[in-house]
Amino acid sequence: MFAKGLKFLEALSPTMLLAALTGLTCVIGYFDYLAGTDTTFSAIYLFPVGIAAWFLGPMVAYGLAILSSVLWVGGDVLAGAHYSSTAVPLWNLAIRFAVFAVPLHLIVELRKLHDRMEERAKERAAKLTAEIAARERLERELLNISEREQRRVGHDIHDSLCQHLTGTALAGQVLSETLKAQGSPHAAKAARVVELIEDGITLSRNLAKGLDSVTLSTDGLMEALEDFANSTSDLFKISCRFECPLPVLVDADTAIHLYRIAQEAVSNSVKHGHAKNILVRLETSESGKMLHVTDDGKGIPARVNGKGMGLRIMAYRAELIGAQLNVRRQDGAGTIVTCLLPVEKRVPA
DSSP, rough: OOHHHHHHHHHHHHHHHHHHHHHHHHHHHHHHHHHHHSSHHHHHHHHHHHHHHHHOHHHHHHHEEEEEEHHHHHHHTTOOOOSSSSHHHHHHHHHHHHHHHHHHHHHHHHHHHHHHHHHHHHHHHHHHHHHHHHHHHHHHHHHHHHHHHHHHHHHIIIIIIHHHHHHEEEHHHHHHHHHHHTOOHHHHHHHHHHHHHHHHHHHHHHHHHHSSSOOTTTTHHHHHHHHHHHHHHHHHEEEEEEEEESOOOOHHHHHHHHHHHHHHHHHHHTTOOSSSSSEEEEEEEEEOOOOOOOEEESSSSEEEOOOOOHHHHHHHHHHHHEEEEEEEEEESSSSSEEEEEEOOOOOOO
């Protein structure tokens, strides 16, 4: 109630507030006159004086203090008060003005202190906001640098390592055919070496795709997740499947973050959960677009080690795209990672 009253007074213009306080002071003086000399209205006079000191400044407050003192002494005189000397009313006037001036001065100083504290609070809030914004920019830049480095490494693997392995496989193939033509018993071993090199080429290409996989198109996420699931199955010799009942289209930036979240979730399932079966599912529901990563591993521990960066990076990526990340253990065994991208609410035109 008090806060509402302060807001109401702050909403008034200085002219209206001054007029209201002046009228209130006159009304108090009138009732003081009606009450006679037996009743004092000093505390009531302080009410408009204090409001003026807080909202209108000391000069206006001193003016109301003078008016209140004159009304107070004048009311006593008009009510029939008798004095032994003409100096007594003047003395009373000075003393009563002092009664108003002391709390008035305290209120003015309190308002100055309040304004300084508010100014400092605003400065600190502005600095804190700037620091938070700078930190968020730095975090985004770190993610962008990481993304660029992954893409660069992916390009290097594809353009350098894969080409080198391809040349090695061709040389091995020539050697195998030469040994076979010579009837050497080592021809079969040479052919086996060629097969292993070709497997290395396939794994290297899949690794390069994983580092730079989400093409800049609305359907690139689905293709990238399917390739990632296949390469994970080949690389770790486990079952990693991708399901997407209906097409899920997202913009390029969102696709990159969702893909990296899926990558981290699958990596945790393999390395920490020792899962043998992993399902990556992308779907659309009434709530929004949902990414699921489910495994049959040991499950996330009850207390996650605070030193691990994976979950924090996943949560930060989800926050960047306005999604909600949830990581929990299954009732039986394994872990479920869900990332919900809510439906954008359209404001009616």
